[in-house]
Amino acid sequence: xxxxxxxxxxxxxxxxxxxxxxxxxxxxxxxxxxxxxxxxxxxxxxxxxxxxxxxxxxxxxxxxxxxxxxxxxxxxxxxxxxxxxxxxxxxxxxxxxxxxxxxxxxxxxxxxxxxxxxxxxxxxxxxxxxxxxxxxxxxxxxxxxxxxxxxxxxxxxxxxxxxxxxxxxxxxxxxxxxxxxxxxxxxxxxxxxxxxxxxxxxxxxxxxxxxxxxxxxxxxxxxxxxxxxxxxxxxxxxxxxxxxxxxxxxxxxxxxxxxxxxxxxxxxxxxxxxxxxxxxxxxxxxxxxxxxxxxxxxxxxxxxxxxxxxxxxxxxxxxxxxxxxxxxxxxxxxxxxxxxxxxxxxxxxxxxxx
Amino acid sequence: xxxxxxxxxxxxxxxxxxxxxxxxxxxxxxxxxxxxxxxxxxxxxxxxxxxxxxxxxxxxxxxxxxxxxxxxxxxxxxxxxxxxxxxxxxxxxxxxxxxxxxxxxxxxxxxxxxxxxxxxxxxxxxxxxxxxxxxxxxxxxxxxxxxxxxxxxxxxxxxxxxxxxxxxxxxxxxxxxxxxxxxxxxxxxxxxxxxxxxxxxxxxxxxxxxxxxxxxxxxxxxxxxxxxxxxxxxxxxxxxxxxxxxxxxxxxxxxxxxxxxxxxxxxxxxxxxxxxxxxxxxxxxxxxxxxxxxxxxxxxxxxxxxxxxxxxxxxxxxxxxxxxxxxxxxxxxxxxxxxxxxxxxxxxxxxxxx
Numbered sequence: 001x002x003x004x005x006x007x008x009x010x011x012x013x014x015x016x017x018x019x020x021x022x023x024x025x026x027x028x029x030x031x032x033x034x035x036x037x038x039x040x041x042x043x044x045x046x047x048x049x050x051x052x053x054x055x056x057x058x059x060x061x062x063x064x065x066x067x068x069x070x071x072x073x074x075x076x077x078x079x080x081x082x083x084x085x086x087x088x089x090x091x092x093x094x095x096x097x098x099x100x101x102x103x104x105x106x107x108x109x110x111x112x113x114x115x116x117x118x119x120x121x122x123x124x125x126x127x128x129x130x131x132x133x134x135x136x137x138x139x140x141x142x143x144x145x146x147x148x149x150x151x152x153x154x155x156x157x158x159x160x161x162x163x164x165x166x167x168x169x170x171x172x173x174x175x176x177x178x179x180x181x182x183x184x185x186x187x188x189x190x191x192x193x194x195x196x197x198x199x200x201x202x203x204x205x206x207x208x209x210x211x212x213x214x215x216x217x218x219x220x221x222x223x224x225x226x227x228x229x230x231x232x233x234x235x236x237x238x239x240x241x242x243x244x245x246x247x248x249x250x251x252x253x254x255x256x257x258x259x260x261x262x263x264x265x266x267x268x269x270x271x272x273x274x275x276x277x278x279x280x281x282x283x284x285x286x287x288x289x290x291x292x293x294x295x296x297x298x299x300x301x302x303x304x305x306x307x308x309x310x311x312x313x314x315x316x317x318x319x320x321x322x323x324x325x326x327x328x329x330x331x332x333x334x335x336x337x338x339x340x341x342x343x344x345x346x347x348x349x350x351x352x353x354x
Numbered sequence: 355x356x357x358x359x360x361x362x363x364x365x366x367x368x369x370x371x372x373x374x375x376x377x378x379x380x381x382x383x384x385x386x387x388x389x390x391x392x393x394x395x396x397x398x399x400x401x402x403x404x405x406x407x408x409x410x411x412x413x414x415x416x417x418x419x420x421x422x423x424x425x426x427x428x429x430x431x432x433x434x435x436x437x438x439x440x441x442x443x444x445x446x447x448x449x450x451x452x453x454x455x456x457x458x459x460x461x462x463x464x465x466x467x468x469x470x471x472x473x474x475x476x477x478x479x480x481x482x483x484x485x486x487x488x489x490x491x492x493x494x495x496x497x498x499x500x501x502x503x504x505x506x507x508x509x510x511x512x513x514x515x516x517x518x519x520x521x522x523x524x525x526x527x528x529x530x531x532x533x534x535x536x537x538x539x540x541x542x543x544x545x546x547x548x549x550x551x552x553x554x555x556x557x558x559x560x561x562x563x564x565x566x567x568x569x570x571x572x573x574x575x576x577x578x579x580x581x582x583x584x585x586x587x588x589x590x591x592x593x594x595x596x597x598x599x600x601x602x603x604x605x606x607x608x609x610x611x612x613x614x615x616x617x618x619x620x621x622x623x624x625x626x627x628x629x630x631x632x633x634x635x636x637x638x639x640x641x642x643x644x645x646x647x648x649x650x651x652x653x654x655x656x657x658x659x660x661x662x663x664x665x666x667x668x669x670x671x672x673x674x675x676x677x678x679x680x681x682x683x684x685x686x687x688x689x690x691x692x693x694x695x696x697x698x699x700x701x702x703x704x705x706x707x708x
Binding site: 038040042043045046097101102103117118119120121123124125127128130131132134135138141146147149150153154157160161164165167168169171172173174175188 | 392394454456457473474479486488492501503511518519521528
């Protein structure tokens with residue numbers, strides 16, 4: 001009899017092992033590439049700041065998606081490492097700027113870069129890593145040749161355009177004090193801000209290097225959207241109920257920062273008008289004008305109205321949908337190991353605790 | 355008898371006319387390229403913010419250098435417009451982030467972007483334009499083919515690395531409250547922060563598209579350094595004694611922002627220890643803790659010790675040096691009009707009042 005359910009323990013072990021293997025290969029590429037020393041003491045310090053976020057512990061989910069897709073389509077993953085590393089650099093410069101824009105405090109268990117060195121320097125360090133990302137993508141010529149390098153560049157250009165739009169929508173909600181948002185507003189923002197750079201592009205560039213057909217590459221957009229949204233919802237959930245030691249960010253930081261998450265949108269919709277007013281009053285204030293008790297009271301309402309449970313379920317449903325889509329659309333792919341790992345990896349996206 | 359000196363009036367007219375012609379061609383390219391409308395109202399607003407700095411009046415010196423160099427080496431300037439426009443996009447994203455980092459108030463006669471929309475949005479708009487710059491450079495494939503497009507990308511990568519280093523050095527001086535700087539420190543910072551993106555790269559990419567030899571392209575580094583430093587010194591001078599209506603920035607803004615300019619370095623070196631202490635005391639304070647009278651007193655000392663005159667002379671000397679270098683190294687170029695215009699243009703760099 002064929003087993004339909006896998007034993008979760010070895011699956012999780014395989015995913016964790018795979019993630020750590022990919023991370024080692026990508027890190028070796030990044031730390032070989034980024035400059036480490038300069039005779040001018042100030043430039044030397046800039047280099048150390050550029051290494052700060054990349055050196056902090058990270059899961060490397062985006063590089064893993066890229067490498068796995070390359071493998072699933074029968075490609076040599078060695079040819080994808082540089083591109084996977086570029087995805088990690090992308091993540092790092094985005095996080096530096098995001099952390100400033102959101103007024104965050106902690107990132108990967110340490111103070112955000114702008115809390116260490118001030119906003120002006122942190123903006124510039126983000127720009128420096130941003131430039132390095134394009135430089136790294138330019139290096140693909142030696143690995144992939146002109147044509148493929150240009151194709152990968154196009155993919156990064158497309159995702160860059162999406163991510164700044166998603167970021168702008170989210171910042172606009174804060175600026176305009178918008179609370180009349182529904183689930184669709186959240187999903188639109190989330191696809192632009194998260195899904196493109198976290199899932200769609202990583203999968204697409206991996207598939208491109210792996211030699212996938214245009215139809216196959218196109219099929220990754222919808223898949224990546226579902227996985228990306230599921231990932232972001234789980235991230236929102238962990239922000240509320242995670243363990244700071246593992247998650248690495250301030251717990252309930254999204255409430256302090258006034259973030260519009262699916263959990264919050266559900267709560268405002270589900271609670272009484274008086275409670276909604278109470279929540280919005282707290283959420284809308286700047287972080288230093290919120291007490292711990294106030295943040296706690298929002299969290300309690302989220303529990304009371306099962307908004308966190310609702311979001312978790314939405315995340316799981318989306319994941320199921322994505323897994324089904326993947327199994328159907330890519331049934332023809334031969335590489336059983338890569339396919340199984342991909343399914344396990346995307347399950348990890350919503351089951352992770354960090 | 356051959357005239358050695360040109361009549362300045364027609365020369366200036368030719369330069370102004372040339373600048374305005376190039377600016378029109380480059381602007382047409384930029385405004386054709388940047389997105390203007392989106393059905394999502396927030397993304398639509400992002401697009402308007404991205405158009406803000408590019409729409410403000412600007413001289414377009416960098417595109418002009420690029421186009422002139424292309425012409426001087428016998429190239430078709432039509433092939434250089436897209437690259438020249440990318441230089442203008444570069445300038446725009448750099449300025450948005452610089453203005454935040456320096457805490458500036460005015461840019462091109464209007465409030466800085468972050469004064470209009472807050473720092474978080476302005477960072478993101480800068481990032482959006484930064485991404486658009488690489489997209490524009492990627493479009494060169496259709497105009498220049500793969501090989502040349504990659505070469506131009508390499509040049510932009512090189513300059514990006516320099517400009518973030520220069521910016522970091524300047525920000526470090528502010529952060530570390532450094533006043534023990536000499537002219538060499540200033541020149542090092544200035545080459546990295548200004549000369550590369552203002553002169554060296556614009557000249558190089560123009561020459562590359564124009565078909566210059568590697569030796570000719572290499573010869574543009576030293577030339578671009580001299581012109582770039584001369585340009586920055588004149589910019590520092592205009593910041594102190596310019597006309598706000600023409601210059602478009604807050605007059606003596608560099609004193610408010612505590613900038614280490616050649617003028618200031620000269621002053622601290624030339625004045626008495628007590629006066630130097632007075633100057634540093636004022637310069638080191640945040641801008642909102644400086645009175646107008648205090649800023650004025652620093653300006654007066656700069657006049658007293660002829661620090662502005664000194665800087666102007668340094669700028670003129672560098673320009674002479676550059677003009678001599680250009681005439682010697684590029685005597686073999688046939689295009690008399692482009693060569694003469696180039697010389698007139700670089701003179702304009704230090705004679706300009708805006």
